[in-house]
């Protein structure tokens with residue numbers, strides 16, 4: 001697969017696929033920042049413009065492609081927050097914990113469907 005194709009497929013703002021590794025049931029995509037924009041502090045949500053303290057990578061799960069689990073390796077920078085002087089990891093808007101935003105949305109949708117089915121069996125609540 002072409003890296004450009006994966007980048008387009010993922011539609012992640014300011015990140016592009018640098019490499020992809022396909023295993024039997026997983027696809028790992030190594031992401032790179034396109035533009036070196038200053039990191040957003042996860043402590044206070046501001047851009048401090050201070051120098052980057054250190055870097056790290058996180059692996060987050062994204063939506064499946066053709067029944068393969070997709071994992072994205074994302075570079076994350078650490079900054080010293082000027083508000084409380086602690087080291088904070090940068091905030092990336094489309095990451096929610098260990099998964100992407102859209103993955104979390106899908107899980108949420110699936111669990112709410114299951115939740116509705118369960119409440120249907122108990123009709124007492126609906127009759128009130």
Ligand SMILES: [Zn+2]
Nearest residue numbers: 041043044081
């Ligand atoms: Zn901060």
